[in-house]
Amino acid sequence: MRRALLLNLPLTAYTAVLELQRGSAAARKDGRLDRDLVILLEHPPVFTLGRRGGKENLLLPEEKLQERGIDIVPIERGGNITYHGPGQLVCYVIFDLRRAKLSVTELVSSLEKVMIKTAEHWNIQARGDKEHRGAWVSQRKLGSVGVTIRHGISFHGLALNATTSMEPFSWINPCGISGCTMTSLSKESGKAVDTELVRRQMLGHISDIFNLELEPIQIEHLKKITGQV
Amino acid sequence: MKEIHELNLPENLHYTKDHEWARKQGDLIVVGINDYAQDQLGDIVFVELPEPGEKFSEGDEFGTVESVKAVSELFLPIAGEVADINEDLADTPELVNSNPYDEGWMIKFKPDNPADFDKLLDRDAYLTMLKG
Numbered sequence: 001m002r003r004a005l006l007l008n009l010p011l012t013a014y015t016a017v018l019e020l021q022r023g024s025a026a027a028r029k030d031g032r033l034d035r036d037l038v039i040l041l042e043h044p045p046v047f048t049l050g051r052r053g054g055k056e057n058l059l060l061p062e063e064k065l066q067e068r069g070i071d072i073v074p075i076e077r078g079g080n081i082t083y084h085g086p087g088q089l090v091c092y093v094i095f096d097l098r099r100a101k102l103s104v105t106e107l108v109s110s111l112e113k114v115m116i117k118t119a120e121h122w123n124i125q126a127r128g129d130k131e132h133r134g135a136w137v138s139q140r141k142l143g144s145v146g147v148t149i150r151h152g153i154s155f156h157g158l159a160l161n162a163t164t165s166m167e168p169f170s171w172i173n174p175c176g177i178s179g180c181t182m183t184s185l186s187k188e189s190g191k192a193v194d195t196e197l198v199r200r201q202m203l204g205h206i207s208d209i210f211n212l213e214l215e216p217i218q219i220e221h222l223k224k225i226t227g228q229v
Numbered sequence: 230m231k232e233i234h235e236l237n238l239p240e241n242l243h244y245t246k247d248h249e250w251a252r253k254q255g256d257l258i259v260v261g262i263n264d265y266a267q268d269q270l271g272d273i274v275f276v277e278l279p280e281p282g283e284k285f286s287e288g289d290e291f292g293t294v295e296s297v298k299a300v301s302e303l304f305l306p307i308a309g310e311v312a313d314i315n316e317d318l319a320d321t322p323e324l325v326n327s328n329p330y331d332e333g334w335m336i337k338f339k340p341d342n343p344a345d346f347d348k349l350l351d352r353d354a355y356l357t358m359l360k361g
Contacts, residue, residue: 050300051277051293051295051300052275052277052295076300076302077300078295078296078297078298078299078300079298097269103230103268103269103270103271104269104270104271104296104299104301105269105270105271105296105297105299106230107299108297108298108299130297131297133297133298134298145298146298146299147298147299147300148299148300148301148302149299149300149301149302150301150302151246151247151302151304152247
């Protein structure tokens, strides 16, 4: 097993963690961060656009989102428009891919697998899809994947809907696929889902699938390493 | 995923630490991504390239390659100005997978300082880095 760091955060603003991800990827590259890093958290409501945009898949005027206090953040990850919000577990993987002996496709497949295995705890049979990446239950999308590779270091990662409100997804064509319906663990299982429990389940599978021994790190300590104090 | 000994890395090309290849063509340098990079990325669905005339500094990002749900950024350790781009990649990005060194080339650029070409790695130095 490889030793890696785990930053476990509560509900945290998207842009704050975006900077931390970028800083961590740079620190991983030049060795200031001597191990791979996993960040697990939830975000307040936000829409993010992938590298190739996705604003055309926003079905609501931007002002309507602003009225609701929801930002649209363009970022560098693969994929199209997506929504993050409370009840959705987001996991970022800052991995040195060559040292981890992972190809980009293997990384994406492994992230799908983390979501599929987590869904099994809730008696939900999800699957990956080679063309439309993510975790799917029949034709409904349970979780998304999108990563960036900068100088051989990955960042961004996966987003799994545990108890996420489905309403904001109706304001977009998720992932740029028209008619794509989103779903969640609570919706599919018909049960009350404890997101704390889902976090623990996910961490177990991250550790198994990537063969990592996860050691917690505090955000202040990580910021000191990345020089973002 | 290919083993290092299975990689096709032509002797007559130079390479970067970020897995691009480069060769001289007159006073221009032709650049693409190498067999290691295309194999790592999997099926390429989109290639984002700069416009001819764009200038970039040493170490700047000059484009991206997108495989499904993954964007990889492209970098060059040489400053210069873009002279030409491979327009075919807009419709057939898969050429980068099938033929990374010929039909899958990405940009041609004019280096600010031609001697910078020597900053690139030869095949042996690149292989040593890969194994390291």
